[in-house]
Amino acid sequence: MSGANEYGAELTDFRRRVAELQTARALPAHQRLSALDAALIELQHVADVLWPRYEQLASAARAPGGGRADPREQQLLRALFQRLPIPVVLLDRDCVVRRMNFSATQLFQTRAGYATGRPLTESLRRDGRAVLRSQVAAVARDEGGRSLVVHLPGPGSDGALRVTLAGLRPPGEPHSAVLATFQPTGEGAVAVAAPTVPGQAGGVRQPGARRPDLDEVTRHAERLDLIDDMATTLLGTVALAGSGPKTVLDRAAAVLHGRFADWVIADVAADPARPETARRVVALGPPDATADRVTSVAEQDPAGCPLVAEAIRDGVSALQVRPHDADAFGRDASGAPVLIREDVTSLLCVPLRVSPGEPVLGALTLFRTGGRGAFEMAEAGVADRLSRHIALALGRISHQPPPSEDGQQRPERAVAPGS
Structure with missing residues (x-):
C-alpha cells in the first residue's frame, strides 16, 4: 500500500510540474529554452520511470531501514548544518523548504521559520522555477545528483547562482529529501554572509550594540x-x-x-x-x-x-x-x-x-x-x-451638488443644529 501511495504522490507532483511548465508559453522567446529542456526531462521520466513503476506497482514496498539516531548526534548534525559557511537548504521532492541554514537565510533575505513549508522557487526568478522543480524531483527519485544555474530576482546577471542538488534519505522517513547548496557563479554575483562565531570580529552585532538604521529612517x-x-x-x-x-x-x-x-x-x-x-x-x-x-x-x-x-x-x-x-x-x-x-x-x-x-x-x-x-x-x-x-x-x-448654470459648484445648504 505504501508503494501505491508513493506512486500516487509522485504522479500528483508530475502533473503539478507539467501545469507550471505550460505557463512558459507566456515567457519571452529567449527564456523558453530552459523550460523546454525541463519538459523533455519530464517526458523521459514518464517513459523510463512512471510507466514501468505502474506495471510493477504490485511489488512489495521497501521496508524502511535504519534505527533511531542518537539524540546527541542529531543535535551535533543540526549545529553543523547551521554553521556551514555556504547556503544550504533541505528540500522535499516538491521543492518545499524543510530546513534552511543561516547563510541561506541571508542569501534569500528571509527567516528560516517563514521559509519552512514554502516553495523555494518563490525566491527565484520566474524563468527558472519550473526547471528547478523538475531537477529536484529527479534527484528525489534517486536519479543522481546534478547542478544547474538559477537566478535571484534582479536586473542583469548579478543574481546568478550555481545550485548543486544531492539526494539523501533521512532516518526513519519513507521518502527521499534533497540537499541544495548555492554558490555565486562569478565575481559580480550575490554576496553571501557567513554565520558569525561568538566572539569573532565582524558579522552580526551583539544585542545592545544596535545602531540606528538610516535606510529605514529614510524609507519611513x-x-x-x-x-x-x-x-x-x-x-x-x-x-x-x-x-x-x-x-x-x-x-x-x-x-x-x-x-x-x-x-x-x-x-x-x-x-x-x-x-x-x-x-x-x-x-x-x-x-x-x-x-x-x-x-x-x-x-x-x-x-x-x-x-x-x-x-x-x-x-x-x-x-x-x-x-x-x-x-x-x-x-x-x-x-x-x-x-x-x-x-x-x-x-x-x-x-x-x-x-x-x-x-x-x-x-x-x-x-x-x-x-x-x-x-x-x-x-x-x-x-x-x-x-x-x-x-x-x-x-x-x-455627495457633491451638481454645478450651477454658470459652472460654479453650488454650496451645500447649511443645516442649523437641531433643525
Whole structure:
C-alpha cells in the first residue's frame, strides 16, 4: 500500500510540474529554452520511470531501514548544518523548504521559520522555477545528483547562482529529501554572509550594540511624504468643480505611478456584492510598456481578476511577493497570464472603502516588476491608508451638488443644529 501511495504522490507532483511548465508559453522567446529542456526531462521520466513503476506497482514496498539516531548526534548534525559557511537548504521532492541554514537565510533575505513549508522557487526568478522543480524531483527519485544555474530576482546577471542538488534519505522517513547548496557563479554575483562565531570580529552585532538604521529612517520619511502628497492631491481634487470618480482615481494614480509602483490599476464597483459590475477606470504601466500592453490591461474585465473580485466582494487585501498563482490577476486577450507577461515580482491589491463594514467602492492594485524591491509590510500599511483616503474622496464627490448654470459648484445648504 505504501508503494501505491508513493506512486500516487509522485504522479500528483508530475502533473503539478507539467501545469507550471505550460505557463512558459507566456515567457519571452529567449527564456523558453530552459523550460523546454525541463519538459523533455519530464517526458523521459514518464517513459523510463512512471510507466514501468505502474506495471510493477504490485511489488512489495521497501521496508524502511535504519534505527533511531542518537539524540546527541542529531543535535551535533543540526549545529553543523547551521554553521556551514555556504547556503544550504533541505528540500522535499516538491521543492518545499524543510530546513534552511543561516547563510541561506541571508542569501534569500528571509527567516528560516517563514521559509519552512514554502516553495523555494518563490525566491527565484520566474524563468527558472519550473526547471528547478523538475531537477529536484529527479534527484528525489534517486536519479543522481546534478547542478544547474538559477537566478535571484534582479536586473542583469548579478543574481546568478550555481545550485548543486544531492539526494539523501533521512532516518526513519519513507521518502527521499534533497540537499541544495548555492554558490555565486562569478565575481559580480550575490554576496553571501557567513554565520558569525561568538566572539569573532565582524558579522552580526551583539544585542545592545544596535545602531540606528538610516535606510529605514529614510524609507519611513518617504512613506510619510507619499501620504502627505496623496492627501494634498485628493483635497484639491474634491474642491475642484465638476470632479468625478475618474478624476479622483486619475490624480491618485498619478501620485503612486513610478514613485510607489510600476503599475497602478483602479477599478470601481457599482455593486460590491456583484464583482461582475466592476469596471476598470485607470491602468498606468511602466515607461517601457508598449501601448498594446497597457491597453490590454485597461480593457481587462475586473471580474476575471480573482484578486480584484475578492477585494470588492469580501473587502480582502492581498500582499504577494513573487506570486505563486500565475492567474491571480487573470489573462490578457491572447490568453497569457498578466502576472507572467509583465514579470510581476510583488503586488498589492486593496479594497477602496472608508472603514471595515462600510461599502466597498472599488479596488486599487499595484504591481512592482523586474528588479525593483518587493512591497514590504510597512508599505502595505501605507497602501491601506491611501485606499481609505481615496474612498473618502470618492464618497465626497458622489455627495457633491451638481454645478450651477454658470459652472460654479453650488454650496451645500447649511443645516442649523437641531433643525
